[in-house]
Amino acid sequence: MFDTLGKGLSGLIRKLVTGTSIDKKSVEEILVELKKILLQSDVDTKLADELILKIRKKTLEEKIPAGLTLREYVLKVVYEELVALLGGKPSELTEKKRIMVVGLFGSGKTTSIGKLAKYFLKHNMRPVLIALDFYRPAAPEQLQQIGKQVGAQVYVHNKKDSFEAAETALKTFSKYDVLIFDTAGRNALDKQLAEELKKLAQVIKPDEVLLTIPADLGKVARVQAEEFHKLAGVTGVIITKMDGTAKAGGALAATSVTGAKVKFIGTGEHLDNFEVYNPTRFVSRLLGLGDLQTLLEKAKESELGPEKAQKLIEGKFTLQDFMEQIEAMGKMGPLQQVASMIPGLGGRIPEDLLQKQEEKMKRYKYIIQSMTKFERQNPDSIEGSRIKRIAKGSGCSETEVRELLNQYNQMKKMMKMFGGKAGLERGQLKNLAKQFGFKL
Amino acid sequence: MFGLFKKKLQKLVDNLSGKVEEKVEKPEEKIPEEIVAEKPQKTSLFKKIAEKVKKSVIEKTLTSEEVTEVLNDFENDLIEADVAVEVAEKIKLDLINALVGKTIKRGKLKETVDDSLRKSLLEILSVPKINLEEILAKKKPATLLFLGFNGAGKTTSLAKLAKFLMNGGHSCVFAAADTFRAASIEQLEEHAGRIGVQVIKHRYGADPAAVIYDAIEYAKAHGIDFVLADSAGRAHTNVNLMDQMKKIIRVDKPDLKILVIDSLTGNDAILQARMFNEVGVDAVIFTKVDVNEKGGAILSVTHELKKPILFIGLGQEYENVEQFNAENFVQNILS
Numbered sequence: 001m002f003d004t005l006g007k008g009l010s011g012l013i014r015k016l017v018t019g020t021s022i023d024k025k026s027v028e029e030i031l032v033e034l035k036k037i038l039l040q041s042d043v044d045t046k047l048a049d050e051l052i053l054k055i056r057k058k059t060l061e062e063k064i065p066a067g068l069t070l071r072e073y074v075l076k077v078v079y080e081e082l083v084a085l086l087g088g089k090p091s092e093l094t095e096k097k098r099i100m101v102v103g104l105f106g107s108g109k110t111t112s113i114g115k116l117a118k119y120f121l122k123h124n125m126r127p128v129l130i131a132l133d134f135y136r137p138a139a140p141e142q143l144q145q146i147g148k149q150v151g152a153q154v155y156v157h158n159k160k161d162s163f164e165a166a167e168t169a170l171k172t173f174s175k176y177d178v179l180i181f182d183t184a185g186r187n188a189l190d191k192q193l194a195e196e197l198k199k200l201a202q203v204i205k206p207d208e209v210l211l212t213i214p215a216d217l218g219k220v221a222r223v224q225a226e227e228f229h230k231l232a233g234v235t236g237v238i239i240t241k242m243d244g245t246a247k248a249g250g251a252l253a254a255t256s257v258t259g260a261k262v263k264f265i266g267t268g269e270h271l272d273n274f275e276v277y278n279p280t281r282f283v284s285r286l287l288g289l290g291d292l293q294t295l296l297e298k299a300k301e302s303e304l305g306p307e308k309a310q311k312l313i314e315g316k317f318t319l320q321d322f323m324e325q326i327e328a329m330g331k332m333g334p335l336q337q338v339a340s341m342i343p344g345l346g347g348r349i350p351e352d353l354l355q356k357q358e359e360k361m362k363r364y365k366y367i368i369q370s371m372t373k374f375e376r377q378n379p380d381s382i383e384g385s386r387i388k389r390i391a392k393g394s395g396c397s398e399t400e401v402r403e404l405l406n407q408y409n410q411m412k413k414m415m416k417m418f419g420g421k422a423g424l425e426r427g428q429l430k431n432l433a434k435q436f437g438f439k440l
Numbered sequence: 441m442f443g444l445f446k447k448k449l450q451k452l453v454d455n456l457s458g459k460v461e462e463k464v465e466k467p468e469e470k471i472p473e474e475i476v477a478e479k480p481q482k483t484s485l486f487k488k489i490a491e492k493v494k495k496s497v498i499e500k501t502l503t504s505e506e507v508t509e510v511l512n513d514f515e516n517d518l519i520e521a522d523v524a525v526e527v528a529e530k531i532k533l534d535l536i537n538a539l540v541g542k543t544i545k546r547g548k549l550k551e552t553v554d555d556s557l558r559k560s561l562l563e564i565l566s567v568p569k570i571n572l573e574e575i576l577a578k579k580k581p582a583t584l585l586f587l588g589f590n591g592a593g594k595t596t597s598l599a600k601l602a603k604f605l606m607n608g609g610h611s612c613v614f615a616a617a618d619t620f621r622a623a624s625i626e627q628l629e630e631h632a633g634r635i636g637v638q639v640i641k642h643r644y645g646a647d648p649a650a651v652i653y654d655a656i657e658y659a660k661a662h663g664i665d666f667v668l669a670d671s672a673g674r675a676h677t678n679v680n681l682m683d684q685m686k687k688i689i690r691v692d693k694p695d696l697k698i699l700v701i702d703s704l705t706g707n708d709a710i711l712q713a714r715m716f717n718e719v720g721v722d723a724v725i726f727t728k729v730d731v732n733e734k735g736g737a738i739l740s741v742t743h744e745l746k747k748p749i750l751f752i753g754l755g756q757e758y759e760n761v762e763q764f765n766a767e768n769f770v771q772n773i774l775s
Contacts, residue, residue, distance in 0.1 A: 036525075042706035045520050105728060105756075106591025106702065114622075135756060136596075137630035142623030149622070187731040214591065218522035218706025220732055241590055244675040245715075246708040269590060269620070269673070 027059055034078070042249030044222055047085070047256055055081050085252060086262065086279045093236075093263065094123050096208040098170075098179050101238075102197060102228055103212035105185035108240030110139065112212055112266055113182050114146035115274035119264075121150065125177035128153040130169040132200065133184035134160040143182050150271060162196070166203045181206070188227030201232040209234050210263065213251040214241045221250030222257055229258040236263040239277070243268045320376040322408050323368040363396055364404045370394035379408060504540045511535055522736030524710040527564070527743045534560035558770055564739055565766040570723050570748035572605070575695050576666070581613075581659035583652065583667040583692060587685060587719075588700035589712055590673030593727035593753060595624065597700050598668050599631035601725075601750070603758040605666055606635060613662075615655035615669040616641035617648035617688070628670055635758070648672070648684065649691040656692065669694065676715035685719045697722045698750060701741055703729045709737040713744045721745060727753035730760070738769070 031052050038048040058077045093099070099116070101109045113129055120127040129147050131154065133139035140156040147154035155173065157165030166181065173179055181204055186193035201209070211234045213221055228234050237258070239251045242265050255262055267273040368376065370393035375382050382390070382405060391398040511532045518528035538556035576582045584601070586594045595618070602612045614632050616639055618624035625641050632639045640655035652669045659667045671688065674681035689697065699721040701709060713721070724745060726738050729752045742749065749764035 039519055040525055040707050106593055108591055138623045138627035141626040145622035216705045216708040218704055220704050244677055245711045
C-alpha cells in the first residue's frame with residue numbers, strides 16, 4: 001500500500017513513536033526525511049514543499065494542545081496533513097448514473113470498469129458497460145469477457161464508432177441504474193485524441209468522470225491529469241496497480257490539480273481487488289497504524305464475522321478456526337493485503353512467507369478436512385499415528401501435516417504477538433489509533 | 441521530446457556560464473536588485489565569484505562549493521524528471537568530478553559542461569547492442585519472450601516487433617501465453633490477422649509454458665524464424681507469478697527475454713527493472729515514449745540493468761517504433 005512511501009513513512013513514524021524525545025531540531029530532521037520520502041514516491045515537488053511547509057508551521061509555531069507530547073503532536077499533524085493531501089471525505093458513487101472512465105494507455109481502465117460493475121452489483125444496482133475503445137485491438141472483447149465474469153450487461157456497437165455507440169447506448173439503456181463508458185486509452189496531449197474525448201464528454205454528459213492513475217506513474221501524472229480535467233472534467237480518481245512496489249505519488253498530483261478525490265484503489269489483477277478509498281484509513285495504514293475498520297468490514301463481507309476477526313486478532317483460535325480462516329481469507333484477498341491492514345503488523349511479515357503460505361493453504365485445507373473434530377479442537381493431540389492417518393486421508397505427506405501444525409503454531413504465535421500484550425511500542429500505537437478514532 | 445530536460449540543462453549552463461562569463465566581461469557591474477531579491481541564496485556566490493574573477497580575468501578554476509550548489513539544483517531537476525534518485529546522484533557526481541578544480545577558459549564553460557554531461561549520460565546508456573539476426577543464426581526458431589508489469593504495452597510492442605521482422609523478410613509465429621487477462625488472446629489474434637501471422641493458443645487459464653512450447657514446435661515444423669511469446673502482465677512483487685515466469689524460462693528456454701517498461705513510470709521503474717532482472721532480462725523495450733517529454737525512466741532502467749534497448753515505442757501504430765540510438769538520445773537532450 002503506497003508501498004515504499006508506506007515503508008518509509010512507517011519507519012519515520014516508528015522513529016517518532018520510539019525516539020526518546022523530540023526537539024525542534026529533530027522536527028527539522030524529520031521534515032527533511034519526509035520530503036525525501038515524498039519525492040522518491042513520485043509526489044510532485046511543489047506539493048511536497050507545500051506539505052512540509054504546513055507541517056513545519058503547525059508543529060513549530062502553534063501551541064501544542066494540552067495532554068499531548070510534542071512527539072504525539074508531530075505525528076498527529078503529519079497524519080492530518082497527509083489525510084488532507086490524500087483527499088477529503090470518501091464518497092460513494094451510488095447516486096451517479098452516467099460514468100465515464102478515462103486515462104492513459106494501459107492505465108487499467110477496462111479492468112477497473114469490471115471492478116466498478118461488481119461494486120454496483122453489490123449495491124443492488126444494474127450496471128451496463130459500454131465499449132467506446134475501438135482503437136486497441138480486442139478492447140470490446142475484453143469488456144465483454146469481464147462483463148461475463150461479473151454478470152453485467154455489456155454493449156458493443158457494431159459499427160465501431162464511439163460517438164454513435166455512446167448515443168445509442170444512452171437511448172437503449174436509459175432504464176439501467178448506471179451506464180459505465182469505457183473510453184480508449186490516450187495521451188491527453190495528443191490533439192486528435194483530446195478532441196475526440198472532449199466531444200465524447202459533450203455527447204455523454206457524464207455525472208462522473210473517473211481518471212485511472214497507475215500507482216507507478218511518474219511526474220507526467222500532473223500534466224496529464226490537468227489535460228484530462230480540461231477535456232472532460234475529472235470528478236474522481238481511481239488508483240490502479242497498487243499491488244506492485246509503487247508509491248502512487250503521481251495520484252496525489254492528479255487529485256491536487258483536478259480537485260477530484262481518489263474514489264477507488266485497485267489492488268490487484270483479480271476483479272475482487274478493489275477498495276472504496278477512505279483517506280483516513282488509507283493514511284493510517286500508510287503510517288503503519290493498520291486498518292482495522294477495513295479488515296472488519298472485509299471479514300463481514302467474507303462471512304467470517306466480526307467475532308471471528310476479533311478472535312483472529314486476539315490469537316485465540318483452533319485448527320477449526322484456522323480452516324475457516326483459510327476459506328474466508330480466500331475471499332478477503334491475498335494474505336499480504338490482510339496483513340497490511342492489521343495494526344503494527346503492516347510490512348513486518350516477510351512477503352515470501354505470506355505468498356507461499358497462500359499456496360499451501362489449499363493443501364492445508366485438505367489436511368484439516370481429514371482430521372476429526374476432536375483433533376481440530378485439540379491440535380496438541382495430533383502425533384504419530386494420527387499424523388500418519390491424516391496424511392493418508394488427505395493425500396499429503398506426513399511432512400506436510402507436520403508442517404501445517406508448525407505453521408498453525410507459528411501463526412497462532414504471530415497473532416498473539418500483535419493482538420495481546422505487545423510491548424511498549426505497539427501499546428503506544430494502539431493508543432494513537434484510539435486517538436484517531438479507531439476501535440481496537 | 442525532452443523539452444523540459446533541455447530547458448533544465450540550459451538553465452544549468454546559463455547558471456554556470458553566468459558565474460564565469462558575465463562577471464568576467466563586466467566585473468564592475470552591480471547585480472540588479474531584482475535578481476538579488478529573486479535568488480537571495482545565490483547572491484553571495486555571485487559576489488564571491490566576481491571577486492575571484494577579478495583576480496584571473498581570462499581563466500577560472502571552479503571550486504567544489506560553487507559547482508555543488510548549482511548541481512544540487514540540477515539533481516533535483518533530474519529527480520523531478522523521473523530519474524531515479526541514485527541515478528541522479530551519479531550524474532551529479534560525474535559532473536562535479538568533471539568540473540571541480542578545472543581551469544576553464546572564458547567562453548568554454550558551456551562546452552565543458554556539455555561534454556561532461558554527454559560523457560556521463562553516454563556512459564549510463566553505453567549498453568551492448570543487440571542483433572536479432574545473430575540470435576537467429578545461432579538458433580532457429582529463435583524465441584523472444586515479452587514480460588513486464590500490467591499495462592506496460594507488451595502485446596503492442598510484440599506486434600510492432602513482428603511487423604519489423606516481417607518487413608525484414610522474416611517469418612513469425614505468436615504464442616498467446618497471456619492466458620489470464622480478459623481478451624488477451626483475442627487482442628493478439630487481431631494483431632496477428634492484421635500483420636498476417638499465425639497464433640498458437642490454448643484456452644484461458646492454460647499453462648503459458650505449454651503454449652510457448654507448442655508455438656516453438658509449430659515454428660520448427662513450418663520453418664518459421666521467430667516465435668514471439670506474449671505473457672501476462674505481472675506485478676514484480678507477486679512471488680507466484682514471478683515463479684511462473686521462472687518456469688516459462690526453464691521450460692521454453694527463450695533466446696531473448698524482453699522486458700517492456702512503460703517510460704512514464706516514475707521512481708518505481710528502477711525497482712521493477714531490478715526485480716524482473718532477478719528472473720531474467722536480456723533486452724528492454726521502452727513504450728509510450730511519445731507521451732513522456734522527460735525520459736527519466738530510460739536513464740534509470742538502463743543504468744540499473746545495463747541491458748540493450750531493443751527499440752522504443754512512440755505510438756499506437758505499427759510504424760511507431762524507433763531503434764534506440766544513445767548518441768541521438770543524448771544529442772536530443774543536449775542540443
